[in-house]
Amino acid sequence: MMTRSDRLTPALLTAPSALVYAGALLVPLAGVLALSLHGFDFEKGVLPGWGLANYQDLFTDPLFGEALARTFRIAGLTTLICLLVGVPEAWIIHRMDPRWRGPMLLVVVGPLLVSVVVRNFGWMVLLGTNGLVNQALTALHVPGAPFRLMFTELAVVIGLVHVMVPLVVLSVWASLGRLDPVLERAATSLGAGRFTVFTRVVLPNVMPGVMAGALMVFCLSASAFATPAMLGGKRLKVVSSMTYNEFLNTLNWPLGAALATVLMAAILLATLLWTRLVERRALRRLGEVAQGGPA
Template identity: 35%
Template sequence: MSITQTEPRQADRPGHEPGALEKAKVARDRRTYIALLVPAILGLFVSFVLPLAYMIRMSFNQGAPDGVIVETFTLDTYIQPLTDPFYWRVTLDTFQMGVIVGILCVLVSYPVALFLARTTSKYKGLLIAIAIAPLLTSAVVRTYGWMVILGTNGLVNSSLKGMGIIDTPLKLTNNMTGVTIGLVEIFMPYAILAMISGFGRLSYQLEEAAGSLGANKFKVFTKVTLPLSLPGILTAFLMVFVLSISTFITPRLLGGGSVQVLATEIYDQTTGLLNWPFAAALSVILLVLFGAVIAVYQRITKKIGG
């Protein structure tokens, strides 16, 4: 009796085990993804990581009175801002300005963003473009415009005096009030865009269901609409807060030199006193403030999502 030797099945051959084609495809896709990510990673490394590392290293150097940078490793540049009451006040004013501008910007922008997110008008695209059109104008130009509007003889004071509401002009420039007004208007488009993109959880069906169960419009808004829109509100607040505490132009111009925040102090230390290590230390402190707020934001959003 002869035994016929059959050819091995394709699945039994080396290199053809079950799932081999899928694994090869996954490996090929992974290599493709990595190849596409490499240019972006290199660009991020060169444009962000290296300058950040250089700034952190610079903060440990010593700045001489004549502007010479002494290569060393010292904590003096951090001890001074952490022990000097002046820099504590500057840091507190910066944080307070960011919080106030963020809250006011969200309050003013929320109705606009909610309308734009819900409107079914055929001009919706045009309306959104109009809402963000101020971004096409330089922040410097808009700040100068607010200087004219809020000045002693500006539009606001002239109108109030003409209506007999005030006798003496209100001081709306060269202080934090004017800076806050200018920043709220400048950052409104950012808040509107952030909230529109974050309103994806809003649902007409849920609101109609709440209304059919007897809830009035106020309860529908407070119990359904507002909670569902919280992620967009928090995102808008975070964006405006970060932009506010890092902005330089508006506090410098509308503040008139009397408003000191971290951004203006960093500029003065860099260009006026040529103390780059100290300016780098203030920048690191500002970066830590960013990180702390972002950490709180992530915890809040995680709790909301849970």
């Protein structure tokens, strides 16, 4: 029999964090949403009227469409590369001698410890026409070198992958920790090769970690601002850099708020689709494996 205080306890315990979320996240978000419905005039500033004119502007503007497509192209490509690099990396570190695991994890997390500006300046020095990468390519007589690397989408993807890989590694690492080592040995004893063990036993079991890592990388890359601005330059506009421009340069805050709202909605939609179509299916498959069903 639950007493009154039993029922109240969970609510009371979650109240502080709920309040923080409401105050620091929901209220400002509602403010941004409300701001996006106002008009703007250069001399009068933000206008008091309400309307959807900003959204209409955005959806009929090819420049915005281009930026939105670029944002998602960069985020998608970054996620893909991070998975291809991060998942095997976590597996390799997991199989290392325990003495080496700590230092190796530290190396992997390294990029997260460096300020984003410093990291991007480093890439600028490396990727420039006279930078180290091009000097190496020229010395190796690669035809066509030096290449133009800076101010391309490739540079942005490289910069983002550099900092996002640790997120995949860490989240897969956490899943690997829960993996029962007996499973691998059982698979080997039944004649599975190393590759088969990895793809048919390990990978399905760490799928939750892979999915979570992918989602984090995608969301953070789609909303990244500093790296596209520094390595991509002004020509390669992404939605976050357009938002920055509207807020700080043209001072058209309502349009900036509309941009921010659309970006958030788009990321939310992509996230929902991802959980619906990919994650749930993958987890269901995992469930079947665990229950001895067809793998």
